[in-house]
Amino acid sequence: MTAVEFKHISKQFKNSAYPALNDVSVSIEEGEFVTILGSSGCGKTTMIKMINRLYESDSGDIFLFGRNIRDEDPVQLRRRIGYVIQQVGLFPHMTVAANIAIIPKILKWDKARIKDETDRMLRLVQLDPDEFRDRYPAQLSGGQQQRIGLARALISSPRIMLLDEPFGAIDAINREMLQNELKAIHESSKRTYLFVTHDIREALKLGTKVIIMNEGRILQYATPNEIVENPADDFVRNLLSTAELKGGA
């Protein structure tokens, strides 16, 4: 089944000389871990923020599991989509448990279920529930905060996760660990992940497929192997050479 389909999506921001997205069409199958790679300003973040309607397109349609997202209430739509951002955005006045359970609480799950699921999520992101449940975000390291960010997005088991450079501000060692954990979580769940990054190694390592973008267009959408072996054009070839991945990885 197709998870996300972009049909001729264009978007131009005010005060910007060129479009953030220029007639983008792409179709993403359910269960893929798609990394979206490009330099800043290439439209990669715009692309995923359109799926949960934080941005609206100027023209074109986006279908999520076959339904046009325009026909849905944005708030209801977002509750079915996991969303993780680089700045994490934990609520500083709430404990870790309250942060993770915010949407379940709004949806009025019963207390026992909220508690069970919160603990299960904490274990999923490798944090001991007894130790971390009652902490506040300011008492966590950057890596731990992003783990909570992930747990918060995963608790309602969304069919699709949008991750906007989630590990961009995390040190190399923790980033490596988080990447491996995220990959394992994806593999055990078989949900669809869209993961924005500007780090080519991260994109090739995590993605079952990779989208390479430049100036609001998709240059190549293929598996990491195909991209390394058959770069679509000079831009992609240059990108690969910056990471010294030319000729196999």
Add this chain to the structure above:
Amino acid sequence: MFEYFSKHFDMLMEAFLEHLGIVFSTLLISITLAAIICWFLLKSERATNIVVNVFSEVYSIPSLALFALLIPLLGLGNKTAIPVLVLYNQYLLIRNFMTGMQNVDKSILEAGTGMGMSKWQLVTRVQLPLAMPSIIAGIRLAIISTTGIATIAATINAGGLGKILLSGLRTMNTYKIIWGTILCVIIALVADTILRLLEKKTKAYNTHLQTSWLLNKRCSFE
């Protein structure tokens, strides 16, 4: 001096309670009005700046002049006094309310919206609690300012402690002036102290966290 107080206890108490009444009803109306205005201002920072600027101009009009201007429209007494006091408060309240709301980290709001919180849920569960210290600071300033300006409302027959002060001035009765002042200061100081404590309490999660985080860090080094 204390003899004067016990002798005129009834008169002083009456004025004191009247004054409290003016301050309290002014506050109730001002906070409600400011909250409603702020709800609409949340959408636009530009509109906020304009509104805050307009109210800061109003705030700079001398109260005596504003009372005089409004007497022909609203008449003497509380009918004029309370609207004027409410008007003055709007500057202090809206400025502080909006600063608090706007200072909430944008990424926190983006995460909340992106997860599927409605505007109302985001405001009540995230923005308001985080803005609370600034909101309470605004209310604190409003109480102090209202307590002061309300004395001038006595000139247009609104009663309260201003009545005592004015008649003290007219008759050169020092005791009256001193007791009127002391009672005013009591209102302002008590309100100030209580609200400062509240302000601290709403900020508690912040400071307490930082210290415990530092402690944690230290432990992990040892």
